[in-house]
Amino acid sequence: MSITVSRDRHHRYSVVASGEALAPTGPLRRVLQEHTGEQLVVVDEALWPTYGPAIEALLAESAHRILRLPAGEQNKTLDATLRVVEAMDACRIPRRSSPVLAIGGGVLCDLVGFAASIYRRGVPYIRVPTTLLAQVDVSAAIKTGVDHNGFRNRLGTFWPAALTVVDHGFLATQTSEQISQGLGEVFKLALIASEDLFARLARLPADWSPQWFATSADAAALMRQALELMVAELSDDLWEDNLARRVDFGHSFSPLIEMRTGLHHGHAVALDCLLGASIAAGRGLLATETLPHIAAVMRRCALPVRHRAFEDVDELWTALAEVVHHRDGAQHLPVPIDLGKHAFLEDLTRAELAAAVRRLRRAV
Ligand SMILES: NC(=O)c1ccc[n+]([C@@H]2O[C@H](COP(=O)([O-])OP(=O)(O)OC[C@H]3O[C@@H](n4cnc5c(N)ncnc54)[C@H](O)[C@@H]3O)[C@@H](O)[C@H]2O)c1
Ligand SMILES: [Zn+2]
Structure with missing residues (x-):
C-alpha cells in the first residue's frame, strides 16, 4: 500500500514600522490587549536599564513575566533557548492566543523564535528588533536558530513571527x-x-x-x-x-x-x-x-x-x-x-x- 498526502499551507506575516513601538498608543499595546493569560516578554538584558521603564509601562495592564537574557553571539545557545521554554511553562502560555514577545537584537530574536517554534510544536511570537542588523535583515526572514557544536545556527527552524515592529528609535543607543x-x-x-x-x-x-x-x-x-x-x-x-x-x-x-x-x-x-x-x-x-x-x-x-x-x-x-x-x-x-x-x-x-x-x- 502507498498513501501520499500533499497539503499547502498559507503563511502570512507582517513587518510594521512604528516610531513608538513601546508607547502606550503604539501597535504593541493594541496587540497585547487581545492576549489572554500571563504575557511572556523576553528582553535583551542590556536594554533593560534604558528601556525597562517603558516596557513595564506598556505591560502595566497585563499580567506578565519578564525574562532578561544576555545577547551577543556567545549567548545564542540551546541553554538560553531552554530558559525561554521554562519561562513559557512557568507562564502556562496558551498555544495560540498570547504570542511571546521578543525585544532585542538578532541573537535574541533568533533564539526566542527558535524556542517558540519548538514549544508544543510551535507557538506564535512577536519581535521588536532593536539593532540595525535585526531591523533590516532578521525582520525580513522567517529563520530562527542557535549556534551549537562550534557551528553557527546549527539548530534552527523556519518559523515566521506573527508580527515584527520596527522602531528606528532604538538605534540611538547602539x-x-x-x-x-x-x-x-x-x-x-x-x-x-x-x-x-x-x-x-x-x-x-x-x-x-x-x-x-x-x-x-x-x-x-x-x-x-x-x-x-x-x-x-x-x-x-x-x-x-x-x-x-x-x-x-x-x-x-x-x-x-x-x-x-x-x-x-x-x-x-x-x-x-x-x-x-x-x-x-x-x-x-x-x-x-x-x-x-x-x-x-x-x-x-x-x-x-x-x-x-x-x-x-x-x-x-x-x-x-x-x-x-x-x-x-x-x-x-x-x-x-x-x-x-x-x-x-x-x-x-x-x-x-x-x-x-x-x-x-x-x-x-
Ligand atoms: N534570522 C535571520 O534571518 C538572521 C539574519 C541575519 C542575522 N541573523 C543573526 O543575527 C545575529 C546578529 O544580530 P545582532 O547584531 O543584532 O546581535 P545581538 O542581538 O547580539 O546584538 C548586538 C549587541 O547589541 C546590543 N543591543 C541590542 N539592541 C541594542 C540597542 N537598541 N541599544 C544598545 N545596544 C543594543 C546587544 O545587547 C548586543 O550586545 C547573528 O546571530 C546572526 O546569525 C539572523
Ligand atoms: Zn547574515
Whole structure:
C-alpha cells in the first residue's frame, strides 16, 4: 500500500514600522490587549536599564513575566533557548492566543523564535528588533536558530513571527560599531542586488552617528529600501528550497570564520563580500579597479576591509568546504558582476582563492 498526502499551507506575516513601538498608543499595546493569560516578554538584558521603564509601562495592564537574557553571539545557545521554554511553562502560555514577545537584537530574536517554534510544536511570537542588523535583515526572514557544536545556527527552524515592529528609535543607543555591523548586511545586499542602494551607502554622511540612524529621514529611507529589498529577495522562497541564493553572498566563508575568531557576523559578512568581489575580478566578471571603490564604501560604513582570517587561504578553504556541505554539495558561490548584479560560481579552485586574497592585498 502507498498513501501520499500533499497539503499547502498559507503563511502570512507582517513587518510594521512604528516610531513608538513601546508607547502606550503604539501597535504593541493594541496587540497585547487581545492576549489572554500571563504575557511572556523576553528582553535583551542590556536594554533593560534604558528601556525597562517603558516596557513595564506598556505591560502595566497585563499580567506578565519578564525574562532578561544576555545577547551577543556567545549567548545564542540551546541553554538560553531552554530558559525561554521554562519561562513559557512557568507562564502556562496558551498555544495560540498570547504570542511571546521578543525585544532585542538578532541573537535574541533568533533564539526566542527558535524556542517558540519548538514549544508544543510551535507557538506564535512577536519581535521588536532593536539593532540595525535585526531591523533590516532578521525582520525580513522567517529563520530562527542557535549556534551549537562550534557551528553557527546549527539548530534552527523556519518559523515566521506573527508580527515584527520596527522602531528606528532604538538605534540611538547602539554604538557606532554595532551600527556598522548592521551596515554589513546592507552592504551585502547593495553590492549583489542594487546599484541604487550601493550609491546610497556611498553617500552616507562622513560623520554619521547612531543618533543619525535613529532620527534622520535619509537613514530611514536607506533602511526601508534595504528591508524592502530583503523581503523581495526572500519571499519567493522562504523555506530555501533553492540553495543557490544570492542573499547568501557574504555568507560563504564567514560562518566558520566568525565562530573561530569571534568576528561579528555583520563584519564577517562584509569581509566575505569583498573577497567575493576579488574572486569575481579574477574571473573578469568585475573590473579590478572597482575593488578600491568597494573598499571605500565599506570604510564609509565603518566596516573592516582587512582581517587576518580572510588572508589565511587554508582557513578560507576549510570554511568554504563547510558551506558547500550546507549547500548540499554545491558551491553556489554568489559573486557580484559590476555593482548590483550577480553570478553563481560552482568551480572555484584553491589557487583562484589564493589569487583573490593576493589581489585584495594589493587593491585595498
Ligand atoms: N534570522 C535571520 O534571518 C538572521 C539574519 C541575519 C542575522 N541573523 C543573526 O543575527 C545575529 C546578529 O544580530 P545582532 O547584531 O543584532 O546581535 P545581538 O542581538 O547580539 O546584538 C548586538 C549587541 O547589541 C546590543 N543591543 C541590542 N539592541 C541594542 C540597542 N537598541 N541599544 C544598545 N545596544 C543594543 C546587544 O545587547 C548586543 O550586545 C547573528 O546571530 C546572526 O546569525 C539572523
Ligand atoms: Zn547574515
